[in-house]
Amino acid sequence: GDASRVLTQDVLKRLAVLDADAYGAWSFIDLKRVLDGTGAEPYKSDGRMVVGAERVSRALTNRDSDGSASAAE
Secondary structure, eight states, X not given: OOOSEEEHHHHHHHHHHHOHHHHTTOOHHHHHHHXXXXXXXXXXXXXXXXXXXXXXXXXXXXXXXXXXXXXXX
């Protein structure tokens, strides 16, 4: 979407819709684990955990070619 911040619970729902086999069982801990160190870590905004859309986009652009985050489990 066009939101600058997305609730982490919504990110998890969207990932599950994209690929239920890879992301359906993910929790906040899994999301945090793959985002740690990327510059796109979840943070609190108005008392709720969110991720910044621009930060995630930048992290995806800058990532190396080691494969998908789901493969890192």
